[in-house]
Each structure stands twice: as structure tokens, then as C-alpha cells.
Amino acid sequence: MIITCPINKQRLWNTLMELGNIGLTSSNKAEGLTRLSLSKEDLAARSYLIKLMEEAGLEVRVDPIGNIFGKLNGSKKTAPVVLSGSHIDTVHQGGMFDGALGVLGAIEAVRTIKEAGINLTHTIEVVSFTDEEGTRFGTGYIGSKAMAGVLEEKIFTLEDDDGITYREAILNAGLDPLSYKEATRKKEEVKAYIEMHIEQGKVLEEHNMSVGIVTDIQGPIWLEVTLIGNPDHAGATPMHMRKDAALAMAEVLLEIETIATTYKGVGTVGKIKVEPGGVNIIPGKVSFSVDLRHVNKELRTEMVNKVFESLDRVSNRRRIHAHIDVKKDVDPASCSKEIVQLLEEVCSELSIPTKKIQCGAGHDSLIMANYTKMGMIFVRSKDGISHNPKEWTDLEDCAVGTQVLFETLVKLAK
Ligand code: GLV
Ligand code: MN
Ligand code: MN
Numbered sequence: 001m002i003i004t005c006p007i008n009k010q011r012l013w014n015t016l017m018e019l020g021n022i023g024l025t026s027s028n029k030a031e032g033l034t035r036l037s038l039s040k041e042d043l044a045a046r047s048y049l050i051k052l053m054e055e056a057g058l059e060v061r062v063d064p065i066g067n068i069f070g071k072l073n074g075s076k077k078t079a080p081v082v083l084s085g086s087h088i089d090t091v092h093q094g095g096m097f098d099g100a101l102g103v104l105g106a107i108e109a110v111r112t113i114k115e116a117g118i119n120l121t122h123t124i125e126v127v128s129f130t131d132e133e134g135t136r137f138g139t140g141y142i143g144s145k146a147m148a149g150v151l152e153e154k155i156f157t158l159e160d161d162d163g164i165t166y167r168e169a170i171l172n173a174g175l176d177p178l179s180y181k182e183a184t185r186k187k188e189e190v191k192a193y194i195e196m197h198i199e200q201g202k203v204l205e206e207h208n209m210s211v212g213i214v215t216d217i218q219g220p221i222w223l224e225v226t227l228i229g230n231p232d233h234a235g236a237t238p239m240h241m242r243k244d245a246a247l248a249m250a251e252v253l254l255e256i257e258t259i260a261t262t263y264k265g266v267g268t269v270g271k272i273k274v275e276p277g278g279v280n281i282i283p284g285k286v287s288f289s290v291d292l293r294h295v296n297k298e299l300r301t302e303m304v305n306k307v308f309e310s311l312d313r314v315s316n317r318r319r320i321h322a323h324i325d326v327k328k329d330v331d332p333a334s335c336s337k338e339i340v341q342l343l344e345e346v347c348s349e350l351s352i353p354t355k356k357i358q359c360g361a362g363h364d365s366l367i368m369a370n371y372t373k374m375g376m377i378f379v380r381s382k383d384g385i386s387h388n389p390k391e392w393t394d395l396e397d398c399a400v401g402t403q404v405l406f407e408t409l410v411k412l413a414k
Helices: 009-019 040-055 100-116 142-148 153-157 166-172 177-183 245-262 297-317 337-349 395-413
Strands: 059-062 068-072 081-087 124-129 190-198 211-217 219-228 266-268 272-275 285-294 321-329 356-359 373-379
Touching: 009 040, 009 100, 009 395, 040 059, 040 068, 040 100, 040 124, 068 100, 081 100, 081 395, 100 124, 100 190, 100 395, 124 142, 142 177, 153 166, 153 177, 166 177, 190 395, 211 337, 211 395, 219 245, 219 297, 245 266, 245 272, 245 285, 245 297, 285 297, 297 321, 337 373, 337 395, 356 373, 373 395
Parallel strands: 081 124, 081 190, 190 373, 211 356
Antiparallel strands: 059 068, 068 124, 211 373, 219 285, 219 321, 266 285, 272 285
């Protein structure tokens, strides 16, 4: 690797570890982080981030939906800004690197630019988008959607598991839900968006590479399905007289596995609630989430249709009522060919081995793809594990990814 202006990898690592200490699920570190969007843990992480940006000498701004921006001014105020970042909210019992690396890596890259006294024409803004994960309110990409002007007002009535609405959560964070449209920025204001993220898969590890260049990102559809049967006595109701919602769900779940496998996509049911929930009561109601993804939009639509057909068939045969709510529907996206080429050039100049790679997980980049030129740098994940406390990326790999990010931002902002 040929580097003339190295980022400070130990400083980057220290910030990853510091942020990784905020929102621990329990006193046992092995249980990971639970920093759901706008929770008190997330608010503490936001405060940490703002302080870090200020220490780095960035001009900090928080928009009405809670996106945090840290700005390094370029010489030409009217030139479109180069944006780079990710998110700092996590899933339940998540890891230290998902999202965090993209935000903290961008801060480190910009700090290095500042310290090296590199003159830029374009302003660079580091961004931490609000609620990428969607874990708390069942949707996600809220901050990037608001910035791109595609956030739907109906999200404010969504409730978390404790009955707190999105509106209340935003207010509690000291933000103003009524002003969310002010978070929208004109497309002309932004030149490009670069997101560095851990791979969350095993491809880079298999190829013994620190970084990859993303070409396409799978688009997720999230459904919330409710099946209503009849709660009844587990001992006194003969099998043929039951309307057991859990059995209907079990059939559908196995069909989802077959559908995802057949279409070479992915399908997951990660959240299930059975009611009334008694050992001796036939389940009268179940609700469950469905997450379906594919890089090809048409094939994903076919997968969704097959799941709908399955729900129809199974609930008719079992005399169950099915209700389906679409909670998220984001198209798959391709990265800008220009940025892919730029990232290839940067890696080649630095003599960093890399390869093009498809992305399985969802990112704010999916939203940014319809808004500006978007590109993603992937960094090797240990054993491909993510959304899990064991999520890990080595310091050296974080440093290589951040060096690539630094060089790319300099080229874009020159
Ligand atoms: C977020 O990490 C997602 O892919 O759901
Ligand atoms: Mn992420
Ligand atoms: Mn994630």
C-alpha cells in the first residue's frame, strides 16, 4: 500500500471503541449494543458524536429529523457538497461496527484532510442519518428519506413496542416533527454520497481482501402480517375444530423459505408474537414480520406475490383471517458507475487489492441512489457475522477502508 497522507488509525479505533461502549445491552459486553433509534441510548450516542465532530473542528448542524451533519468548508461556497457517513442506531443486541464505521471513518478522513491542510473546493459533510435500522418503529431509512424529500408523514403515527409514537420519540429528542420537510435538501446541493460500511458477509474474507467496491444493493420489503383465528381450550377442542393461527403461520413460514430459495433471494421472519400466549390456549392471533430482498426488482415483486398467494391459500384452507401491512418497500439500487470507477482508481493507486461486490444488507445508500451519485466501500467482516454482538472488523481493515474513503473524498472535493 502506497500512502502519502495516512489517516490516524489508532484515533479511529479509539472512537469506535468509545461509541461501542454507549448503549450496551447489559453489563455483560457479550450481549452487544441495543441503541434503537431515538432511545435514550441513541441520544447518548448522538451527544458523543456531536462532541467528536466539534473536537474535530467541524461545523455541526442537526436537522429537524435528527440527521447530524459535520461540515468541513471548501473554498467555493456555491459548489455542491460531498456527503459521507452512515448511521449510529443499532438493532437489538447489535454490534459495534454496523453504521458506526461509516460515520466515524468519515470523521477521521475529514480530520486527516484538515490536519494535512489540503485545500478543497467542495465542502465535505459527514452525516449520521436518523433511524437507518428501522428496528424500533418497523420501517427505517428515516433520515435519508427526509433529506431526499421522500419521507411520508404517516410514519409519525407509527408506534414502538411500548406504544410510543414516532412523533413523541422525535419530540423527546428535542426535535420538531412538524418541521420535518425542512430536512429536505435540493439535489443540486449535493455532488455525491459515499458510504463506508462493514460487509456483513463473507466474500472479502474468502478473497483475503480488506475492502470491496459495491456495485448493487438488494432492496428490502418489510411486511407485518396478522393472522386471526380463534383462541380456544387446548384440551377440550378437537384438532379438526380449531382455527389455530400459529399453525397457519408455521405453514407460511416454511413456504417463505422455499420461495426465497427458488428465486435466489432472501426471506426472513424475525419477529413473531403469539396471542393470547398461554400454554393451554389455542393461538387465536399471531403477528409476524416478513423481510424479503433481491437485487432484481421484478424478481422481488414475484417473491412478494408468492408470499401473498401463500397467505391467501393457507388462511382460506384453515378458515383464518389474514391482514397484511407493507411497512417498508425500497427498490434495489445500483451504485454510480462513475464512483465505482473512482474507487477502483483509488484502490489501484494505493495498491490495495479489491473486488466488486454485491450488497445484501440495506443502507441509506438505497435512498441516496435516487438522489445523488452514490458509492459504497465495503470493509471485511470477521466470519461475515453482523446484527450480532460478535460482529467484528479488525483495526487494520478499518484503517484501509478509511484510507480509501479519505483519498476518494479528496478527489471528489478537490
Ligand atoms: C439493515 O441493516 C438492514 O439491512 O436491514
Ligand atoms: Mn448499517
Ligand atoms: Mn444494520
